[in-house]
Amino acid sequence: MRFIDAAHKAPSVGFMQPWRFVRVTDPGLRQEMHAHVDQERINTAEALGNRAEEFMRLKVEGMLACAEVLVVGLIGQRDGYVFGRRTMPEMDLASAACAIQNFWLAARAEGIGVGWVSMFDPARIRELCHMPIDSQPIAILCVGHVDAFYPAPMLEIERWDRRRLIQEIVFENSWGNTGLTV
Template identity: 60%
Template sequence: MTQRFSEAERRAVYRVIAERRDMRHFSGGAVDPGVLRRILEAAHAAPSVGLMQPWRFLRVQDPHVRQGIADLVAIERDRTAEELGERAAEFLRLKVEGIGECAELLVVSLGPDRDRHVFGRRTMPHMDVASVACAIQNLWLAARSENLGMGWVSMFEPRALAELLALPEGSEPLAVLCLGPVERFYDKPMLVEERWAEPRPLDELVEHR
């Protein structure tokens, strides 16, 4: 028998989606081990093409490794600023990560054995990346439902990060995730609050044939 969700349960799901934020400001503290396990289980429950489950999660606990990741992000931040030209100074005023303040730091990577999966990838090999993105979104929404902030940091050179973390040959890091308690969630996406960008309305992005 198909299980149905109540109106209150549906509203809660849509509220979590609407109030998810890419967080950059954290208040330290800690994440309860049971909560962290639930969040990772939610990520692991994500759909994946051919059930390949290409995601790998690395919990960074060594402060020296955490600092090394922060250094890689700082290098890429400067390089990004150079590419932005006239918006460089404006960009450099933005807070782009919370690596030093977050309670937990996770690195999500593609596993080294993903190329053996053909189902769903013969003509679209990038579906392994799409599958990992689904896992990260699950993790993000689960974290928000637990009243924890999460920020996805993508400013790093993948090979340098893989070397720093001594990842297995063939692995590819896709995300550095800052996770932990926050004093408040942004009312709007931070880049909107900082007037860096404005989201496009849905109707501009839906076409009909």
């Protein structure tokens, strides 16, 4: 609850607080969700083509091994929130991502690991968790003690991709103008 409290103190556009947390305590529900995520993992591997085998070797979810599983979803009827969303309706998702980051940082400060699972069909997770039809599941969080934290993101260590240099992500006055001196 301390981590959820930290999440709930996150900034949100228009103070809409669009996040909701479903704590998954039923072992059968966790098994069903895991089976669904595992199938989506296979589907993702197939979509990756020549990187499929490399992908399948990565540890990308720990739903059965972790202490807690939480589903994070966006509330329904979000169209009623116009403040800060009139031209950018996706700010509800950005606000919920801030809440998840607050959760993650609070957990990390206490030595607890968090994994963000995103390989799922939102409609299936919505159905499994009996969420309102107009809500949107955005994350499955796997939370628990870990033996050790990676010294860098696991996907970076495994050379799935590399962290971009600051000069590649900060521009001056116009997109692509890399006149930045670091």
